[in-house]
Amino acid sequence: MMEDKRLCYSHLDSIRDTAGKLAGSVTLMEICGGHTNVIMKYGIRKLLPDNVRLISGPGCPVCVASQYDIDCVIELAGRGVPVATYGDMMRVPGSVKSLDGAKAEGGRVFEVYSTTEVIKIREKHPDIIFFGVGFETTSPMSAFLISNDIPVFSVHKLVPPAIKALLAEGAAGITGFIDPGHVSTIIGAKAYRDIKSPQVISGFTPEQVLRSVSILLELIVDCREEVINCYPEAVSEEGNEGALELLASRFKVADSSWRGLGVLPDSGLEVRDEGLDARLIHQDILSGVAEPLKTGCMCGQVLKGLLEPNQCPLYRKECTPTDPKGACMVSEEGGCAIYYRYGK
Known part of the structure; x- marks a missing residue:
């Protein structure tokens, strides 16, 4: 445990050093509900420098179903x-x-x-x-x-086509991605190689997530659109x-x-x-099922990283885990449910 803490502090020092070399602010997106859970549980976003923003993307498998x-x-x-x-x-x-x-x-x-x-x-x-x-x-x-x-x-x-779509749309201004660990065990690191963006495949401990952020910032500073596998114990190239x-x-x-x-x-x-x-x-x-009408739920905007869950007008009011109005409040990997769990 003490060794994990020491590594976390070391990675935070590296993050601060590298963030000081950035030309401006950057936005990093994680695309895995497991990563979102770790980030929120351990308050990792609050530990990052002001010019490093970490947002959640479409990493909840239940949430992305239409x-x-x-x-x-x-x-x-x-x-x-x-x-x-x-x-x-x-x-x-x-x-x-x-x-x-x-x-x-x-x-x-x-x-x-x-x-x-x-x-x-x-x-x-x-x-x-x-x-x-x-x-x-x-x-x-x-x-x-x-x-x-x-x-x-x-x-x-x-997952890879979703990353490409987020980059092509550009609305969230994403600078780099923390790629999902579990998905990557199936598809391998090679599945991301043709995506033109800095990326890091990460494990799920606080130390692993912080290390991934540190390496991702180094890629951004060096203008390297590469994929670094920081989870080799579980993820292979193929x-x-x-x-x-x-x-x-x-x-x-x-x-x-x-x-x-x-x-x-x-x-x-x-x-x-x-x-x-x-x-x-x-x-x-x-053939008789009609296209659904739009509702006040902002799950789609949350999944694209355009809104934080607590910016949805239904969050913690009409929409709670016991009475969810949208998919992101249902699953344990949903961004809204994770925010709610940790009191955000």
């Missing part, structure tokens, strides 16, 4: 299609209700913690579908279900080749709709086998 896709799955559940999904998705609000609400009204909705549970549920509900949510980290589990002939409604997203092969066999890359970012080209995973794509199997039901 409102329309959520409404589609709620409609399926309400029309008698048995739906299984992970716990975080149960409480994410749709336009009218959540999957929890659909279940309370008689919908066949099953909250699961592993894909093996879905296979067991199929014994009694042979027409079960799985609502596949998440980044590259969780998508292999959906691929496993497809391999077992269970249809998947995929809203799986790919990634998890077995998982990537499984994904490629069951999914194809396709355009995908993100909350806050809109439709991004080649940013999602679509089921290859049309007979196991829940969207196509139930397109007769889904």
Whole structure:
């Protein structure tokens, strides 16, 4: 513990020294709910120099699912299609209700913690579908279900295209990125190499995050648009080749709709086998789902780093963890829920 503290102080000294060499202010974005949690829990933002701003991006897998896709799955559940999904998705609000609400009204909705549970549920509900949510980290589990002939409604997203979209839009003025650790264990450091921005892949301890900030600032000072892997104990250059092969066999890359970012080209995973794509199997039901109306929730702006959660007019008023109005307040990795947890 004392060694960790010593390293944290050492990295903070390096951060201050390097920040003094910057030509002006910089904005760094982390794209992982786990990193956001560590940063908020240990007050890392408050420790940084005034010219170094750290913001959160679209790092919550539940949060980036589009409102329309959520409404589609709620409609399926309400029309008698048995739906299984992970716990975080149960409480994410749709336009009218959540999957929890659909279940309370008689919908066949099953909250699961592993894909093996879905296979067991199929014994009694042979027409079960799985609502596949998440980044590259969780998508292999959906691929496993497809391999077992269970249809998947995929809203799986790919992180590198989102980084490119944020850079292209430029609204948040991002100077460099702290790339997600868990996602990177699957896709490897090479997945970020064609992105023209300073980047560091980070672990999840306070010491690792501070070290990543320090190295990221050095890249910025030296004008180096490179990717530095500061999490080599878990992340390789090539990634998890077995998982990537499984994904490629069951999914194809396709355009995908993100909350806050809109439709991004080649940013999602679509089921290859049309007979196991829940969207196509139930397109007769889904054809009647309307595009959602805009609400006062500012999740999209939070995910793009344009607003802090406490700048949303609903935050801590109409929107709380017990009564969430937006996805960012539901998941433990959501920026609004993390802010709320640490009293911001």
